[in-house]
Amino acid sequence: MTNRITTILLGCLLGSSLAMAQEPAADPGLAPTKDTPPPAKQAAPKAEGENAPKAPKAVVGKKAPAFSLKDTLGQVHNLSDFSGKYVVLEWFNPGCPYCRNIYKEGVVQDTCEKMRSVDPDFVYIAVNSTANQPEDFVITQSNSFLEDYEGNIPVLMDYDGKVGRIYEAKTTPHMYLIDPDGVLIYSGAITDDRNFTKGSEATNYIVDAARQSASGEKVAPNTVRPWGCGVKYADGGSRKGGRRGGRRPAP
Numbered sequence: 008m009t010n011r012i013t014t015i016l017l018g019c020l021l022g023s024s025l026a027m028a029q030e031p032a033a034d035p036g037l038a039p040t041k042d043t044p045p046p047a048k049q050a051a052p053k054a055e056g057e058n059a060p061k062a063p064k065a066v067v068g069k070k071a072p073a074f075s076l077k078d079t080l081g082q083v084h085n086l087s088d089f090s091g092k093y094v095v096l097e098w099f100n101p102g103c104p105y106c107r108n109i110y111k112e113g114v115v116q117d118t119c120e121k122m123r124s125v126d127p128d129f130v131y132i133a134v135n136s137t138a139n140q141p142e143d144f145v146i147t148q149s150n151s152f153l154e155d156y157e158g159n160i161p162v163l164m165d166y167d168g169k170v171g172r173i174y175e176a177k178t179t180p181h182m183y184l185i186d187p188d189g190v191l192i193y194s195g196a197i198t199d200d201r202n203f204t205k206g207s208e209a210t211n212y213i214v215d216a217a218r219q220s221a222s223g224e225k226v227a228p229n230t231v232r233p234w235g236c237g238v239k240y241a242d243g244g245s246r247k248g249g250r251r252g253g254r255r256p257a258p
Contacts, residue, residue, distance in 0.1 A: 063173070064175060065191055068191070068229070070189050071086065071189055072173050074086050076164060076165055079150050079161075079162045090189060091187045092187055093125065093130070093185065093187060094132065094185040095132065095184055095185075096183040097134070098136065098171065098178065098181040098238060099133035100137045100179040101148050101151075101153075105236055106235065109197060114209075115131075122214060125214070125217045132161055133161070134170060135163065136238050136239070137179075138240060140239075142164070146162075149162040166241065168240040171238055172240070178233040178234060178235035180197055180235050182196065182197045192216055193229050197211065197212065198212060201234040212231055
């Protein structure tokens with residue numbers, strides 16, 4: 008009996024040795040040296056939108072950046088809808104005394120009347136980027152104010168300020184004129200009469216620019232420093248920051 012057990016154990020040990028001898032040896036590979044480059048690191052994923060193209064800024068003498076905004080009544084307006092016409096853009100805030108006065112003093116009405124002599128189909132648009140009040144209030148305030156004046160002027164709501172920043176609108180009012188080819192030909196003040204004392208003697212930059220353009224002349228000046236209140240953007244203030252926007256001297 009003892010001999011039989013011994014024989015079985017010897018057989019098991021012999022079988023194990025043969026199996027181990029038949030297994031291929033593990034390839035140790037090359038040991039790293041100081042000259043061995045480290046393994047390449049996987050590039051970190053880029054943040055969403057990091058490579059998204061930035062919206063072009065408005066530049067006088069170049070195509071006006073396209074935009075699409077809803078007015079206070081919910082109707083969508085695309086800049087491209089007005090191709091072939093002169094387009095006047097006014098950055099608008101009915102809470103700003105300068106904006107209120109260009110209507111109360113008849114400056115907007117006079118501008119519209121004279122623009123019709125240049126282009127009977129011209130378009131006048133107010134753009135409201137005001138965001139220091141609830142949006143519903145801004146809409147209601149805009150509609151209520153314009154009912155007493157040029158009621159046919161649509162007020163486009165730019166509550167997030169995207170279009171205002173593309174056009175770099177600084178004040179209310181800040182005026183822009185786009186020609187029938189879609190080129191921005193003027194940016195700046197509506198007139199040279201910020202205190203409303205010159206009356207009919209005031210220079211209307213919008214009308215002058217349109218007349219020069221229509222007659223094939225060079226528009227000059229094509230840029231004038233705007234006056235008014237700072238645009239109340241959604242980030243807490245004017246284009247340069249600060250909740251109350253730019254300083255506002257009494258008109």
